[in-house]
Amino acid sequence: MPPRKPPTMQDIARKVGVSPMTVSRALRDGTSVNAQTREAIRQAVDQLGYVFDSTAANLRNQRTGFVAVTIPSINNANFAATVRGLSEGLREHGLQPLLGYTDYDIEQEEVLVEQLLRRRPEAIVVTGGQHTPRCRRLLQGAGIPVVETWDLPEDPIDHVVGFSNADAARMLVDHLAATGRTRVAFIGGDTDRDSRGTDRREGFIAAMKRHGLEANRLIGAGMPPLSMREGAMAMRILLQQAPDTEAIICVSDLVAFGALTECQRAGIDVPGQMAIAGFGNYEISAICVPSLTTVDPFSEEIGTRTAATVIAAIAGEVGSPVISRIEPQVCVRESSEG
Amino acid sequence: MPPRKPPTMQDIARKVGVSPMTVSRALRDGTSVNAQTREAIRQAVDQLGYVFDSTAANLRNQRTGFVAVTIPSINNANFAATVRGLSEGLREHGLQPLLGYTDYDIEQEEVLVEQLLRRRPEAIVVTGGQHTPRCRRLLQGAGIPVVETWDLPEDPIDHVVGFSNADAARMLVDHLAATGRTRVAFIGGDTDRDSRGTDRREGFIAAMKRHGLEANRLIGAGMPPLSMREGAMAMRILLQQAPDTEAIICVSDLVAFGALTECQRAGIDVPGQMAIAGFGNYEISAICVPSLTTVDPFSEEIGTRTAATVIAAIAGEVGSPVISRIEPQVCVRESSEG
């Protein structure tokens, strides 16, 4: 591919014999430009292979059409669903997400946020409510709408679209307790890198106490993000350390599925001897045998609502910060039948 | 958040009492600027909360640091792995991916490519080798390096990093035939929207013929992208229509897992009565019980190599188009034990 310079509006204008201004007008509204001129311009564009340069327009208009988005990982069906909902909502309004990955690390988030802000996005969406002090300052001082998602921060920066991860865990404890299970374990990460995972663990502990049950079966299954492999390994450890466990709540469906497979290999009946619950309502939970009880956080809905919030905020239609609370829902399935 | 105008280099310069040029220099190399001045500038930046405006620099330098990337779907662990490998490789060289989703539709790809090209990326990476004529023209005329991935197009636009999807299917047929299975079915999409899926089906048919076997057990399981649910449904249909089938190859591991669960619910022993193979080497295939035979396309490696190709091409280090061929590998697991 020859790296020759692409044609500009100047080139089109010269070829057609009009001013660049007329080309500019013809390429956008099309109205208020003579029909013949317009057609001539269209042809010149085709012949020269002209492609509009939005970097120049962005500078002139002081609008980029970007919405910066940070997510912990791209390889996560829940966050992917949120991004899908968000992208679709934004596209309808001519906005484009500018995506970055933090790898579950708030230090990296800080670097990323600064990088993204340089691109002059019109709004920024971040995952979670935990940030480094400088990151908070950057977000607050950016002069654009900020949306924190997947969480309900105590002290929000601006807008919020999220849910209580602790509550989600509580709902599962309530459900398992209602089916008569008392010796319940929790499998999660063994660091606080994934703050949503940590919140679920804390919610588990609090809920167990409320039921008068001991929350002493906590398995740390490695550094987040955890997946199936870690779930299987954690279940192996649990079966050794506390073989009388009756039920287990996992930080995600992937971990839960890994735990389930380990039960299958060990000949332990699910849900007869062991109930299992996950989080996230991944497709696998509905399909696997036995199907897995889980909590649906409505990941795509988070994205859809975030898009709506961003659009309203950019349009200046919101006076005070929007706090949009999602209510997760328990999906009871075969793995916890009582 | 007050939408006041963010400070510019002008503002910093005025505050410190130097010219904008000095600020510009201090903010980049830092060299060739007096140490005290540099420190004063750093402080002013902090106080005013200045964030560098790369849209202006991009216009001036005629370099955006963007690499446009189109993938069929964000919610696909294989493509996500490619994007991860790509992103990491690019970041080291100060490049940022600008991601767009085609939803497996070459018409949407055309729209997307034009949109992305307006942002003046320095290179563009597309998934697959099938494009609308205008899309091809846009890519060819963009004057930037183009990389087609996840395929080996007969007539590449520019660079290629991919593998033969037909070969991948052939490898599975060879493996199943070697274990003595002759009545082999294929589950895939029932449209050609996903051209890589279509290639795998064609490869299956050709390979069956080469073995002197009939390729008449083709199940169309709906419109791509297919997942677990469709796999389960397709298996139900297959068990009705051709209950003597001995083995099945699925267009992806997710479909294969769905098919497996249907066998479990129907009491059909895998691999005893039915062998199953998938594609993609998703994590689930290694973990589920029985584990699933699959083909690993080295998704992340595709991304890593693509990044290297992009970087070399931008640097002008490649004379002729790079064709980087990946060799997929069969992973034999429990689901096809003979």
Added chain:
DNA sequence: CTGAAAGCGCTAACAC
């Protein structure tokens, strides 16, 4: 309906 002038925020190139 069309054009001329000016400028968005930054930096290469050239002084000094």
Added chain:
DNA sequence: GTGTTAGCGCTTTCAG
């Protein structure tokens, strides 16, 4: 080590 000038490609504004 620092400043001045000019201009990247587009579009707002004001004239005609």
